[in-house]
Structures are given as structure tokens and as C-alpha cells.
Amino acid sequence: MDFSLTEEHLMTERMVQNFTQKEILPVIKEYDRKQEPIPFALQRLGELGILGICIPVRYGGQGMDFISLGLACEGLEAADTSLRVAMSVHVGLCALTLLQWGSEEQKQKYLVPLASGQKLGCGVFTEPGMGSDVASMSTSAKRDGDFYILNGEKMWISLASKADYAMVTVRTNPGAARPSNRLSTFIVDLNMPGITRGDIHGKLGVRAGSTGWINFQDARVPVENRIGEEGEGFKITMSAFDHGRYTVASGAAGIVRAALEASVRYAKERTSFGKPIAEHQLIQEKIARMSQDYEIARLLYLRAGWLKNQGVRNTLETSFAKKFATEASFRAADDAIQIHGAYGYSDEYDVERYLRNARGAIIYEGSSEIQTLIQAGYALGERQEKPLRCEMPAYDPDYWQS
Amino acid sequence: MKIVACIKQVPDSAAKVVVENGRVFWGDAPLVINPWDEFAVEAALQLKEKHGGTLTVISVGGENEKEAIKHALAMGADDAILIADPALSGLDTQSIAQVLASAIQKIGGVDVAFFGRQAIDSDSGLTPAQTARLLNWPALTLAAVISVEADTIKVDRAIEEGRQVVSAKMPAVVSLVKDYGEPRYPSFMGIRKAARAEVPVWSLANLGISAPTSVIAWPEITNPPSRNVVCEIITGSSPEEIAATLADKILAEKVL
Ligand SMILES: Cc1cc2nc3c(=O)[nH]c(=O)nc-3n(C[C@H](O)[C@H](O)[C@H](O)COP(=O)(O)OP(=O)(O)OC[C@H]3O[C@@H](n4cnc5c(N)ncnc54)[C@H](O)[C@@H]3O)c2cc1C
Numbered sequence: 001m002d003f004s005l006t007e008e009h010l011m012t013e014r015m016v017q018n019f020t021q022k023e024i025l026p027v028i029k030e031y032d033r034k035q036e037p038i039p040f041a042l043q044r045l046g047e048l049g050i051l052g053i054c055i056p057v058r059y060g061g062q063g064m065d066f067i068s069l070g071l072a073c074e075g076l077e078a079a080d081t082s083l084r085v086a087m088s089v090h091v092g093l094c095a096l097t098l099l100q101w102g103s104e105e106q107k108q109k110y111l112v113p114l115a116s117g118q119k120l121g122c123g124v125f126t127e128p129g130m131g132s133d134v135a136s137m138s139t140s141a142k143r144d145g146d147f148y149i150l151n152g153e154k155m156w157i158s159l160a161s162k163a164d165y166a167m168v169t170v171r172t173n174p175g176a177a178r179p180s181n182r183l184s185t186f187i188v189d190l191n192m193p194g195i196t197r198g199d200i201h202g203k204l205g206v207r208a209g210s211t212g213w214i215n216f217q218d219a220r221v222p223v224e225n226r227i228g229e230e231g232e233g234f235k236i237t238m239s240a241f242d243h244g245r246y247t248v249a250s251g252a253a254g255i256v257r258a259a260l261e262a263s264v265r266y267a268k269e270r271t272s273f274g275k276p277i278a279e280h281q282l283i284q285e286k287i288a289r290m291s292q293d294y295e296i297a298r299l300l301y302l303r304a305g306w307l308k309n310q311g312v313r314n315t316l317e318t319s320f321a322k323k324f325a326t327e328a329s330f331r332a333a334d335d336a337i338q339i340h341g342a343y344g345y346s347d348e349y350d351v352e353r354y355l356r357n358a359r360g361a362i363i364y365e366g367s368s369e370i371q372t373l374i375q376a377g378y379a380l381g382e383r384q385e386k387p388l389r390c391e392m393p394a395y396d397p398d399y400w401q402s
Numbered sequence: 403m404k405i406v407a408c409i410k411q412v413p414d415s416a417a418k419v420v421v422e423n424g425r426v427f428w429g430d431a432p433l434v435i436n437p438w439d440e441f442a443v444e445a446a447l448q449l450k451e452k453h454g455g456t457l458t459v460i461s462v463g464g465e466n467e468k469e470a471i472k473h474a475l476a477m478g479a480d481d482a483i484l485i486a487d488p489a490l491s492g493l494d495t496q497s498i499a500q501v502l503a504s505a506i507q508k509i510g511g512v513d514v515a516f517f518g519r520q521a522i523d524s525d526s527g528l529t530p531a532q533t534a535r536l537l538n539w540p541a542l543t544l545a546a547v548i549s550v551e552a553d554t555i556k557v558d559r560a561i562e563e564g565r566q567v568v569s570a571k572m573p574a575v576v577s578l579v580k581d582y583g584e585p586r587y588p589s590f591m592g593i594r595k596a597a598r599a600e601v602p603v604w605s606l607a608n609l610g611i612s613a614p615t616s617v618i619a620w621p622e623i624t625n626p627p628s629r630n631v632v633c634e635i636i637t638g639s640s641p642e643e644i645a646a647t648l649a650d651k652i653l654a655e656k657v658l
Binding site: 006007008011012015018019022048049053062063064068269401 | 588
């Protein structure tokens, strides 16, 4: 067993850190306070190739592996969650799902501009009346010749108002016996007629991120935009979540690290009762827990990334990583605020933002309760991996880099 | 054009550098490319992109000190040479300049050699000028803007009093300041290339020179005397009020 990162991984980590230190950290408080996206952030992620980091060069990406994707997400979220959310939906839900399930024509038409950062992607599943129970969604698509007519409303969609393309799952076969066979997934150009969208305001966290709604009213999506077969939408959506959750897990490890680093710095400077608070054992306990949680979160996501590199299905391992890291990140941010005392409660320091940002990830991309059900399902032997028609291929450097 | 950038590997600027028993330690802080040298690499890359040619980076350092070189390769340098030799430790800038000048001569046909204005660890800022002297090339220091026409290189020097435009016939040595503009980040393609690159190591024997002798000795080094800093956070209901309180404090402390 080899736990070491390669030189490529280390340089990727450093590059992302340089970028966030120089360009994001100096302005993030201002935009988070204004509840506005950093205007240049997505463009810079595109220019630097980060939005296509693990997509093969032949499809416009950078050809790096899945560990690099995780390390990039960790580094980005250590600066701000809004950056990692863009990775989760653009890379995780949209581009990687296209890579896994899309036809060659769909990859050429949609994956190439996404991976090269010219276009932005998002993943569109949740509705006002449905989130966890994916199979019960009600947005519909009716076949009409060479088109599907989409009608309905999607909500809580990250980058809804910013993205160009969307991976959208809707109900096509209401009569199918099994609810999971009722859905189909489409790659949709969001600038087409019949689609309106907007932002949701008043969020607890990810305030420099963009979350919104998308409405479909007789939107005519060509048949060739269907990903996979009719009725395969549930499986495709679950694949999308495998990719998205990996980025959420690795990103959350970044919050744990940021909370730990801020706490260590502050605890060494701040004094009470005649010594730095770092010398009080009750403070040390919090710091020790953060450092242990960081280690666990990182090991869990790196293993999931390794499985992705091997081309081995990793729904369970990614679920472990996602649930642990997101819960640990909220706990770490909470402890970091406690260590900072009243200052931690103010937006002069970063730790209150970590807390607000960490909270959402315990809900989205499969809430903690849903992760628990997945894990119990595997443990009890009620859930097994069935082969998919389109498995995610193993990372092959020769293929990815040419 | 044949372009060279001379780069140094230094402890990260965030590292806590301490002196113990006359030796310098920086804990487990990473070694990185000297931040000023990133500007040298950037200028070299832009010149290469504009006029064509190759960029070779040269670094003098220990056998395993390849961080800085790998960073420059990942930014886009074509190749790199590490000059490592047991006889090279603890040398002064004049000796380092001798080594660099020999390497530049051995490469041959070099049009411009770029340097950062100084290294953040020793801060002498002498190596570019000394290397130019040994090569008998003009030294255009503190460059913020660079242009090349035919065999002439023109440089805007950023000096405290303003800008000074100077030009010289190539080959020339140019040292860079931050006003040049932000150095690029490594690209992923560059990262892959750098990770795989086998960096040739040249010894003094390869350069055909004997070990230079330092003319400046280094009998003592100390940390600055530790200062007792008390931090006070000024609060107030408006920026104006905070600024007024701050101004009062500054005057009371006779800082101004
Ligand atoms: C910031 C943010 C960004 C988001 N981005 C996207 C996006 O880009 N694309 C997208 O499609 N969606 C997105 N979402 C939506 C997110 O995926 C859903 O909120 C999530 O799936 C949960 O669905 P819900 O909110 O409808 O909660 P519900 O499904 O209504 O669940 C409510 C509560 O009941 C629990 N619960 C539900 N079922 C069970 C059960 N069987 N057993 C036990 N407990 C259960 C849940 O865990 C939760 O605690 C985003 C949400 C947020 C907050």
C-alpha cells in the first residue's frame, strides 16, 4: 500500500493554493457579505484549467487523475465553498456524468466546451416538492417526434442562473412499474426557448455562490440530447451523485483544514489566565479533534479517489467520505468559533463563514440521513452494486492525456 | 532567441526562520522558488512567446533541491539544469556568479539571462550584476517593462524616483522587479511535464572550473532581537470613528 502523493499531485495542490491565496482570499469576505459571486472566480477557474482538471485532454480537459480532482476541491473549499460548489456541479454532476454516459457526439458537442471552461455546467434534479426521493420527481418530458417537451420546476440548483448547459433528470415514463424506471436524463442548453431561471436569495451560507430555480415551459429538447436510454435517468443521476459527492467530501476536508489552521494560529496568540489559550487542555481537545477529523476525512476521500482511478464503483466509500467530512467540517467550524470566542462570532474572521458554508453540504448531494440509509443498506446486504450499462472507465494516463 | 533564467530555491516566505548555534533552520517549511525569480521566469516566457526560442532555467543548489526548477518547468520553461557540487555550499554571491557565468557560457549562444532582483533569504541583490560583469555583458537591473528589437533590448527600470528607460545590445543580463506583472501559475500540462522531467545535474567538473573561493566570510548570523508586540483592536461604530481613534493613538505614541 502506498500512501504517498505523486509530484503531480503536490504541484496541483500548490497551484490551487497559490491561486486562492492571491486571488480569492483577499476578496472573499467582501463578496460573501454582499451575497454576490466573486465576478471573476468562475472565469479564472476555467482559464486555469481547474474546471476540466480530470477530463481527458481529447475532450478539452487537462487529463489529470481523480486524486488531483479531490486535492483541488480540498484547496478550493479551504478558501471558499462557492468555488468547490462550482466544481461539484460543473465537473461532478455535469462533465463527469457526460464522460461516463454520454455518446461520442454528445461528448464532442457538450463535454469539450465544458471541460475547456468555455461553457459552464450544472446538475438539475431537485424540485420544490422533492429532494431526497429522486424517483418521485414530477417535472415531465413527453416525447413529440424528434423532441421531448419539458414542463415543470426545478429548485435549489447551484449555478442555475450562470450555467450554459445542464444535466437534467425528469419523468418520462410515469407508467413504469418501478419508480426508478420512470426517469430519463438530458443534456440541456439552458439558453433555449421555454426555459426561465433565477436566483434564490437569503441563504444561510455559500453566499458568494449562486443557487437558483429553473422553470421549463414547453421546452423542446431534441431526442439526441437524451443521455443513455429512456428510463435510465435514475441510474444516471446516481452516477452523477457518486461524482458530485466525491467533490463535496474532498471539499469539506478543506473546511476542516482551514478551521484547524485558523484555530491553531489564534490559540497561540490569544491569552487568558496568563497563558496562550493553546495551553489550556480544553482548547487542545478541540484542536486535537479537528486534526484527527482532517486526517480521517482526507484518508476517506483519497481512498474514494483511488477507487475512481481504478475504475471501481465507489458509492459506499464515497458515501462514507461525504457523510464523515461534511459533518466533521461543521463540527470543526463550530469548535473554531468557540476557540475564537466573540471574535469568532464576527465576520472579521473567517470561521463564522466556514460554519455557515459547511451546513449546506450535510443536506445537499444526499443528506446525512440518506447517506446513513445507503451505508446501512450495504452493511445489511440489502444493497449490492449491479453492473451499469456504462461504467466509469479506470483512469488511464495514456488515454486521458492524449 | 536563446533565453536563460537563473533561479534560486529558498525557504517559503511564510516559514519561521531561526538561528541556532550559528546555523539557520526553517523547520519543515517547504523550499520554493525565490519569489523574485518567478518574475524572471515570467519575463523570460513572455519574451519567448513573443520572439520564439527556448528558455532554460539554471539553479545552483543541492542534488535534491529541485522544487524551484520543477516550478519553473511547470510554468513553461523548456528545460533546466541543476548545478550541484559538494564544493558549492556556503559560497558568496561572487562565487555563485562565477558558476552561473560558466554555465551560461557552456550553454552557449545565450541572448538574455534573466534574474530576480534579489533572493529573499540572503537579500544581497548582487548576483545579477556580478554575473554580467564576469560575462562582460551589460546589466539592466530592476526591469519592469522589456522589449526587444533586432539585437537591442530595451528596459524600463522601476526606480524609486520614477522610471528610467535604458537599452543595450544583447547578450545582456536583466533583473526583474514585481512591477513587471504577476507571474503565471503552473499549468496542468506543465505540471505533468515537470513531474516527469529528468533534470540534468552539472558538477564543477562538467563546467570545467575549479571550486571558487568566497571573498566574503560569514562569521556570525543572528535573529533580530525579539520584540514584544502588543496587539490592540480598535473598535467603533463607524469607519470615521475608528480612524479618529487610531489617529489619536498614533499621535499619543509619537509614531508620527
Ligand atoms: C446550497 C444548496 C445547493 C444545492 N444545489 C443543488 C444542485 O445543484 N442540484 C440539485 O439538484 N439540487 C441541489 N440542492 C438540493 C439538495 O440536493 C436537496 O436539498 C437535498 O437532496 C435534500 O432534499 P430536500 O431539501 O427536498 O429535503 P427532503 O428530501 O424533503 O428531506 C427533508 C428531511 O428529511 C430527511 N429525509 C428524507 N427522506 C428520508 C428518509 N427516507 N429517511 C430519513 N430521513 C429522510 C432528509 O434527510 C431531510 O433531513 C442544493 C441544496 C442546497 C441547500
